Amino acid sequence: MTAALFVFYLLAFVTVAAAVMVIAARNPVHAVLFLILAFFNSAGLLILVGAELVGMLLIVVYVGAVAVLFLFVVMMLDINFVQLREGFLQYLPVGALVGLVLLVELIMVLGTRVVPTTAAAMPRAAPEGVTNAEALGRLLYTDYFYLFQAAGVVLLVAIVGAITLTLRHRPDARRQDIAAQVRRRPQDTLEVRKVRPRSGI
Amino acid sequence: MTGLVVGPAVPEAFLFLVATLLLGVGAFLPERRAAEVMTPVAVIVLLVTAMLVMAVGPGRAFAFGGHFVHDGFAAFLKVVALVVAAGAVLVAPGWFADERTARFEYPILALFSALGMLMMVSANSLLALYMAVELHSLPLYVMAAIKRDSLRASEAGLKYFVLGALASGLLLYGASLVYGFTGTLMFDELARAHAGAGAAPLPLGALVGLIFLVAGFAFKLAAVPFHMWTPDVYEGAPTPVVAFVAAAPKLAAVGLALRVLHEPFGAFADEWRQVIVLVALGSMILGAFAAIGQTNLKRLMAYSTIGHVGYAFVGLAAGTATGVQGVLVYMAIYAVMTLGTFACILMMRRQGRYVEAIDDLAGLSRTDPLMALALALLMFSLAGIPPLAGFFAKLYVFLAAVEAGLVWLAVVGVLTSVVGAFYYLRIVKLMYFDEPAEAFDRLRRPELQLVAAASAAFVALFLLWPTPLLSAAEAAARVLVGS
Numbered sequence: 001m002t003a004a005l006f007v008f009y010l011l012a013f014v015t016v017a018a019a020v021m022v023i024a025a026r027n028p029v030h031a032v033l034f035l036i037l038a039f040f041n042s043a044g045l046l047i048l049v050g051a052e053l054v055g056m057l058l059i060v061v062y063v064g065a066v067a068v069l070f071l072f073v074v075m076m077l078d079i080n081f082v083q084l085r086e087g088f089l090q091y092l093p094v095g096a097l098v099g100l101v102l103l104v105e106l107i108m109v110l111g112t113r114v115v116p117t118t119a120a121a122m123p124r125a126a127p128e129g130v131t132n133a134e135a136l137g138r139l140l141y142t143d144y145f146y147l148f149q150a151a152g153v154v155l156l157v158a159i160v161g162a163i164t165l166t167l168r169h170r171p172d173a174r175r176q177d178i179a180a181q182v183r184r185r186p187q188d189t190l191e192v193r194k195v196r197p198r199s200g201i
Numbered sequence: 202m203t204g205l206v207v208g209p210a211v212p213e214a215f216l217f218l219v220a221t222l223l224l225g226v227g228a229f230l231p232e233r234r235a236a237e238v239m240t241p242v243a244v245i246v247l248l249v250t251a252m253l254v255m256a257v258g259p260g261r262a263f264a265f266g267g268h269f270v271h272d273g274f275a276a277f278l279k280v281v282a283l284v285v286a287a288g289a290v291l292v293a294p295g296w297f298a299d300e301r302t303a304r305f306e307y308p309i310l311a312l313f314s315a316l317g318m319l320m321m322v323s324a325n326s327l328l329a330l331y332m333a334v335e336l337h338s339l340p341l342y343v344m345a346a347i348k349r350d351s352l353r354a355s356e357a358g359l360k361y362f363v364l365g366a367l368a369s370g371l372l373l374y375g376a377s378l379v380y381g382f383t384g385t386l387m388f389d390e391l392a393r394a395h396a397g398a399g400a401a402p403l404p405l406g407a408l409v410g411l412i413f414l415v416a417g418f419a420f421k422l423a424a425v426p427f428h429m430w431t432p433d434v435y436e437g438a439p440t441p442v443v444a445f446v447a448a449a450p451k452l453a454a455v456g457l458a459l460r461v462l463h464e465p466f467g468a469f470a471d472e473w474r475q476v477i478v479l480v481a482l483g484s485m486i487l488g489a490f491a492a493i494g495q496t497n498l499k500r501l502m503a504y505s506t507i508g509h510v511g512y513a514f515v516g517l518a519a520g521t522a523t524g525v526q527g528v529l530v531y532m533a534i535y536a537v538m539t540l541g542t543f544a545c546i547l548m549m550r551r552q553g554r555y556v557e558a559i560d561d562l563a564g565l566s567r568t569d570p571l572m573a574l575a576l577a578l579l580m581f582s583l584a585g586i587p588p589l590a591g592f593f594a595k596l597y598v599f600l601a602a603v604e605a606g607l608v609w610l611a612v613v614g615v616l617t618s619v620v621g622a623f624y625y626l627r628i629v630k631l632m633y634f635d636e637p638a639e640a641f642d643r644l645r646r647p648e649l650q651l652v653a654a655a656s657a658a659f660v661a662l663f664l665l666w667p668t669p670l671l672s673a674a675e676a677a678a679r680v681l682v683g684s
Contacts, residue, residue: 145205146265150320150332153217154339157313160224161343164306169232 008048015041028074036067053133209262209271212253212279213319219246220312227305235305240294243308247287247315254279254319261680263325267387270325277529277677278322278456285536286315286449288652292544293441295646296555300439302348310340311445318453322460326386327376330457334372334421337453338365341446345438357437364430368420375413382406391465403469411466415476418458422451423503424510425483435503440555443499444543447506448536455513455532459525462517463681470520477518478610484511485613489620498546498557501624502539505583508621509535515614516598519605525678527597530670534594534663538582541656544649545576550642562628564637572641573632575657582660584625585618590663 018038025031039062046055127135140148193201207214223242227235259273290311297303317337324330342365346358380386382404383394395403403411420427435443462473488508495501513535516527549556566573582591595618599611663670 142205143266144268144328146268147328147332150329150336153313153316154332154336156221157310157336157339157343160306160310160313161339164304164310164343165346165349 004048008045011041011044011048014038015045029071032067032070032074035070036063039063039067051132053131053136206264206266208264209257210264210269210323211257212250213269213316213323215253216246216250216312216316216319220309220316223309223312227309230305232305233303236294236297236303236307239305239308240290243312244287244291246312247283247290250315250319251280251283251287254283259676267389268326268329269320269323270388271323273680274460274677275322275456277673278452279319281533281536282318282322282449282452282456283315285452285540286311286318286445288540288655289441289445289448289543291648292444292540292547292652295644295649296439296441296547299550299553299555300348302350302439304347307344307347310344314338314340314344314445315449318449321453322456324457324460325388327380327388328386330461331369331373331376334417334457335369337450338369338421341365341442341450344442344445345434347442348439353437354439357434360430361434361438364420368417368427371413371420372417375410375415375417378410378413379407380410382410388460388465392467395468403466403472408469408472411469411473412476414461415458415473415480418454418461419480421454422458422510423507424480424514425487425507426480428484428487428507431507432500432503435506436497436500440499440543440547440557443502444540444547447502447539447543451506451510452532452536455517455528459517459528459681463520463525467682474518474520477514478607481511481514481518481610482613484508484514485617486511489617492621492624495624496559498549498559498562501559502542502546505621505625506539508617509583511617512595512598512614515602515607515610518607518610519598519601521601521605522675522678522682523604524598524601525681526671526674527594527601529674529677530597531594533670533674534582534590534660537656537659538579538591541575541579541653541660542583544653544656545572545579548572548641548644548646548649548653550644551639553642559628559631561638563631563635565632565641567637568640572653575653577629577632578657578661580625580628584622586622588661588664590660593663593667 015038018034018041021034022031022038025034039058043055043058046052046058130138195201223239223246227239230238254276257271257276259276261270261272263270290308293307294303297307314337317333317335317340320329320333321337324333342358342362345361346355348354379391383391385391385394416427419425423431435447438446462470462477466473484507488504488506488511492501492504492508495504509531513528513531516524516531518524519527546557547555549561551561562576565576578589582589585591585595595614599614602608602611602614
């Protein structure tokens, strides 16, 4: 128990520290890297409570796709971040006030619930005897099979739509024609000549 | 409900499999050829799906663990929506070929949108509702922006996408509130939890969620106060796309709204009626007055849509079986009229360019008497002039409203119809009594003539043989509201 507690505090501390650094870092690329660190540590926290599938999904989706996308955007857009950050301190009181109000509201909402203190009373991450992924998979592929398939069709339509709206066949673009490449024979294009010394062709 | 039951969803499964198959076929065919072949294939697929829907049978059946329901109500709307969608796909290729934007993806996107419409009508849980709405509207955004070299079409597509995403957000927020406060996603469980006298009242949060759901539906249906996107999208998007957007998706959205309001929340008609009445009033009044000053025919049709959705909502406000029947008849007739009108607009080409101003129709009766006759019949019907179909559509919703004690709402409806008749009749006057403008190009497009003639014949001859539509709508309504 103490080991788990120690790991929890370590992960939680790094998560919060990395989150602070995301807004404090001067260099936007550093900020995104700290964001990735925060994601990794949150995934660790999720695995700690037994929700290993959600933890892995967090890494795959947020680190693998979202954070990388952020990095690309940061690198591609020519934004003067120093200018954007001007007046950061000026807005700090207002920001702190908004944060405080939000915190009080959250405490008021969550405070009405009874937080279980023993491990036995905690909601379990998965039914007895099956893993997390299995439990979610059973639901997704049985009860919610129809919705799962429908989501797949929506994504398919999104791909078709994106291709329809953006793909252009430019007549001047040089495209690879594999059949033409395979058809090409040496005797059509190569000519072997004898070159005498000290004279051109 | 154990095991995977697919039976009642066979038409949807068929449509999905064929659409993905066609996607693969289209990718490997030469570009020009694929665009030509795909349209007739898509039309046939839509009609075959309609036949499959009829083959499933009218009994109430669930699939996929209760998220999907098939019943007589769903079957009626599915068949009408599929036939109308097939008509809208059929009229498209000529315009795209002329504007050099023919692409094989267009009919396939229409197929996916139709799949979404079928799923909307059959949705039996809050999540199924949301997924279906997304699936039906995502292809529509792409279709609206498919002419990507045109600034206005791109603007229309973007506007439609952003506002549609907002509507989806409202819908999802409403669904999450209802789920959070009632603890269930399924429509039948929602209905059971609050059925009978002395049952638990609807929690306030769930009521707020219900209002959000209605707002989302109003957005998809272009009803006031969520109508702002409609005129711009109708004017900017390619005409065949507007023909598609204006007809079949409205049927599906109305079907979804009817099911949600009558099945899970049927016991709370008094709560949602106020919202529906407000939306109906706003739509009817805005549709009638804002259309008067329009000079662009497509923009005029946008305001016409807003008005007609308002009339359909009058029937919905009644909250009775006759009200549901009236709405179903209204939307079916509306879809046919709109499709026919857009087929006529697609014939308006002069010297190789498509025109869409109302004045371009001047003196059409002398240059093309048959097209003038078809358009005049459709306009009279949209205005609700007696022997035509549009009159009966209005008659049924207003009757239902009167029966439900909403006499004043019906009176407002009749008054706004009179105002609305002004701009429909102005088009007829232009065609028959004004000096002829230059004649339109002679298009050799039998499919346009077929759709225009068929819908004109439908509105003109509905009086002689109304029973099939009326009795089918009545049976469908009885499924939803009970006897």
